[in-house]
Amino acid sequence: MSPREIFALRDHLGAELTGRTLSDAQTCMSLTDILSQSVLGGRLRELSGRSVLLKLSDQLRSGLAMIELDGIARRMLLCPPDLNPSHLEALIADAEIDAVVTDESDRWAGTGVPLIVTAQLPLEATAPAKTERATEWLMLTSGTSGVPKIAGHTLEALTGAIVAEGTARGPAPVWATFYDIRRYGGLQIFLRAVLSGGSMVLSDPHETLGDHVARLKARGVSHISGTPSHWRKLLMSGSAAQFAPAYVRLSGEIADQAVLDGLKAAFPNSSVGHAYASTEAGVGFAVNDGLEGFPADYLGNRNGVEMKVVEGSLRIRSTRTAHAYVGRNAAALTDDDGFVDSGDIVELRGERYYFVGRRGGIINIGGLKVHPEEIEAVINRHPDARMSRAKSRKSPITGGIVVADVILTEGTDPARAKEIRDQILERCRAQLASHKVPAVIRFVEALDVTPAGKLARTDA
Amino acid sequence: MSVRSKVIDAIQQIAKEQHVTLPALSDDLSLHETGFDSLAFAILVARLEDETGVDPFTISEDAAFPATVGDFVRAYENVPA
Known part of the structure; x- marks a missing residue:
């Protein structure tokens, strides 16, 4: 029996596909000859078989380093930009890190990490490397507090959904995402760009939304993904005009009907789809019928992804999930049957399942459990509401009440606020149990979004 | 607007929203x-x-x-500024 052939990212990149680029706001890098160039100063050999912490201040060099390291390093741990530095020590021990790729080598001197490699531009010429092993990809969960968990993936698991979908006909796509590629949602898009033979336009946290969209247009972006919060911000900014991607994708938060309809109106010629994925559960499925939720017959075994609902929570078993949490005291990632419990609560209505919220995000209203997302979905359906956040507020009478902050759709006359508030409350009363109806609705200019692109829920 | 009329206005607004038919709001009406x-x-x-x-x-x-509407209104009127 011969060992199974191992593919790494480099095996999807070759000089035969010309015109491919990886770009950010400053630099546009050709991917055509990328295998003969090194962002690691030609020091890739030293990193062979190592457990590498990838800790860079920009996505461009991170992406180039991933291409070089995959198939060579034993492991690589991707650090998102908002990682709390005080968690590094625990992560280094848990992931058995013995090398770091950084752009701040001074900060790593004397930390005890035996090998420090500086990632730098311009690229240096190097001899193309050959794939040696299946590198383990370590990603951090975007939890709220404490040291993030480390989820272990293989490239095969990470790209399972991409390979299953196959390559689309027509010109190679130009992908972009509002996510950072060092998080699961963004990495999916980076991998799509590499595997599809296409190009990728990276986001930049220091850029205004208007400048970002101008860059997306200039680079001819055809496929783009983000969270519903990212997309709502884009719709509110008024920057979406003249941008006409072929494919618009949402993931990472509940895509409610209002945001799907809003995107369809803003991009009438685009196909709009939402995907269900998480760092632990991998890519579950994509929904392309323009409706929120997903058809009930997605449960069971579908294209190798098995799903079931246990105590309201979606559980997933597939070859695309992470294979384990990594670390000294790592919890089990799956139940005894190999299913990952997503913690995403779904509800069957008719022939469709709808996401109602996160199990960990429940707020307590006078002893009753409430998913804030359920309330927000009703508010967001009002044509004058663009985005909202429901939360609990202490009450001396009932212990807690629901209050909601709402951003009005761009161009709404502020004089209509009272009328809109009454209409929203009327809708909430018609569609929600009385304790879920907001006691107070405030109109706000902005709502906080976390670095992972999700609505900030500090009280949850 | 006086504190009293703010309180009475809010009661009436919420009664409308909650479909509650209020009796005449006299000071000695019990909140119940x-x-x-x-x-x-x-x-x-x-x-x-x-x-x-x-x-x-x-x-x-x-x-x-x-206990009463009057007490409720006074609770707001008597808060030190």
Whole structure:
């Protein structure tokens, strides 16, 4: 029996596909000859078989380093930009890190990490490397507090959904995402760009939304993904005009009907789809019928992804999930049957399942459990509401009440606020149990979004 | 607008939203007789806090919840500025 052939990212990149680029706001890098160039100063050999912490201040060099390291390093741990530095020590021990790729080598001197490699531009010429092993990809969960968990993936698991979908006909796509590629949602898009033979336009946290969209247009972006919060911000900014991607994708938060309809109106010629994925559960499925939720017959075994609902929570078993949490005291990632419990609560209505919220995000209203997302979905359906956040507020009478902050759709006359508030409350009363109806609705200019692109829920 | 009329306005607004038919709001009407349930009172207290900046029932730990409409209004009138 011969060992199974191992593919790494480099095996999807070759000089035969010309015109491919990886770009950010400053630099546009050709991917055509990328295998003969090194962002690691030609020091890739030293990193062979190592457990590498990838800790860079920009996505461009991170992406180039991933291409070089995959198939060579034993492991690589991707650090998102908002990682709390005080968690590094625990992560280094848990992931058995013995090398770091950084752009701040001074900060790593004397930390005890035996090998420090500086990632730098311009690229240096190097001899193309050959794939040696299946590198383990370590990603951090975007939890709220404490040291993030480390989820272990293989490239095969990470790209399972991409390979299953196959390559689309027509010109190679130009992908972009509002996510950072060092998080699961963004990495999916980076991998799509590499595997599809296409190009990728990276986001930049220091850029205004208007400048970002101008860059997306200039680079001819055809496929783009983000969270519903990212997309709502884009719709509110008024920057979406003249941008006409072929494919618009949402993931990472509940895509409610209002945001799907809003995107369809803003991009009438685009196909709009939402995907269900998480760092632990991998890519579950994509929904392309323009409706929120997903058809009930997605449960069971579908294209190798098995799903079931246990105590309201979606559980997933597939070859695309992470294979384990990594670390000294790592919890089990799956139940005894190999299913990952997503913690995403779904509800069957008719022939469709709808996401109602996160199990960990429940707020307590006078002893009753409430998913804030359920309330927000009703508010967001009002044509004058663009985005909202429901939360609990202490009450001396009932212990807690629901209050909601709402951003009005761009161009709404502020004089209509009272009328809109009454209409929203009327809708909430018609569609929600009385304790879920907001006691107070405030109109706000902005709502906080976390670095992972999700609505900030500090009280949850 | 006086504190009293703010309170009365808010009661009437919430009664409308909650489909509660209020009796005439005299000072000696017991709060129980308003037809408000605890959720309606919770909404009332939260809205008045937003409008007046005070929640007299949380500020003072030993404050008993008022028994009548008059007591309720006075709880807001008597808050030190």
